[in-house]
Amino acid sequence: MSVTFLPPGDPGIGKALRRDGVAYIQDLFDADLIQQTRDALTRYEREVIPTIPRSYYSVDDDGVMLGQYRDVEQFDPWLNDLVHSPRIMDTVSAAVPWEPMIFYLEVFPKPPGASGADPHQDLYTAPVDPPHFLHLWVPLEDVHPGNGGINFYHGTHKLGIAPHIERPGCPPVVDPDLMKRIEPMRVEVRAKAGCAALFGGYMIHCSGRNDSDRARPALVIGFRGTDTKISTEVDIISSAVTRLFREETGVKTVAVEEDFFAIGGSEDGAGRIGDQIKRDYRVEVDVHDYRSPRAIADRVMQLRTDL
Numbered sequence: 001m002s003v004t005f006l007p008p009g010d011p012g013i014g015k016a017l018r019r020d021g022v023a024y025i026q027d028l029f030d031a032d033l034i035q036q037t038r039d040a041l042t043r044y045e046r047e048v049i050p051t052i053p054r055s056y057y058s059v060d061d062d063g064v065m066l067g068q069y070r071d072v073e074q075f076d077p078w079l080n081d082l083v084h085s086p087r088i089m090d091t092v093s094a095a096v097p098w099e100p101m102i103f104y105l106e107v108f109p110k111p112p113g114a115s116g117a118d119p120h121q122d123l124y125t126a127p128v129d130p131p132h133f134l135h136l137w138v139p140l141e142d143v144h145p146g147n148g149g150i151n152f153y154h155g156t157h158k159l160g161i162a163p164h165i166e167r168p169g170c171p172p173v174v175d176p177d178l179m180k181r182i183e184p185m186r187v188e189v190r191a192k193a194g195c196a197a198l199f200g201g202y203m204i205h206c207s208g209r210n211d212s213d214r215a216r217p218a219l220v221i222g223f224r225g226t227d228t229k230i231s232t233e234v235d236i237i238s239s240a241v242t243r244l245f246r247e248e249t250g251v252k253t254v255a256v257e258e259d260f261f262a263i264g265g266s267e268d269g270a271g272r273i274g275d276q277i278k279r280d281y282r283v284e285v286d287v288h289d290y291r292s293p294r295a296i297a298d299r300v301m302q303l304r305t306d307l
């Protein structure tokens, strides 16, 4: 199925967002802005990444290639100005009946050989209440199936939060059985550099591996409503740790106050969780902290040096 790209400001953008869960925007960035943004990312990789905590970027499977940068607007004034620019803010404001504010800027640098993003919903990993939450995805290179093209499952924004499977060390993925059932809803998008896709937090989407010999960088600008509440940092870390407890013990539901060893966690499992916490936050947890995900989160907050 081919998709229709609409010019920024076109009223059809809001309509497509409501109807399909995703709207495609024509030439949001011109050639100059694409080049300036690419230069800013090169600078970011060279000058900023080596100085910031490890939790603000991920590395790909081989442990070397950069996979994703997070909260980029906090570290780079030029990119901060870019995401707040009227061209972007006005385009997004016109598409929704609530007032958007910048939530974060992520970057997928996607060098040759980089893996794709498995099917997911952004509201699952970043709960926002009410669910006034959008991503604006802006590739800085022409995108096609051979270089990590993106897939949207049109209409899935009407189905609520999908069951996700938690996996050690990787982001959660939508249940493969559900993915089989919604295959007819999949739309594989080809897009010119500087075009964009605007979609809500319920949209199921994924991208492929970059099998070309050129990088396929993309900005992902997250927006939330000024009326939304997000969890505190301790809540977010506690929730990430409950996931580690679940993965290690196989217990389906773990509360933030539950003791790791009391729910069947092993010494080896505790060691793996400790290693993960150290990688993500550069903090060593104590054996006593395993009394609950909340205690581990408190320890991380006390000892983290990057806040």
Ligand SMILES: O=C(O)CCC(=O)C(=O)O
Pocket (backbone or CB within 6 Å): 108, 116, 117, 122, 135, 137, 148, 150, 205, 206, 207, 208, 218, 220
């Ligand atoms: O650019 C990509 O490969 C993935 C983008 C994505 O998953 C997102 O915008 O949430």
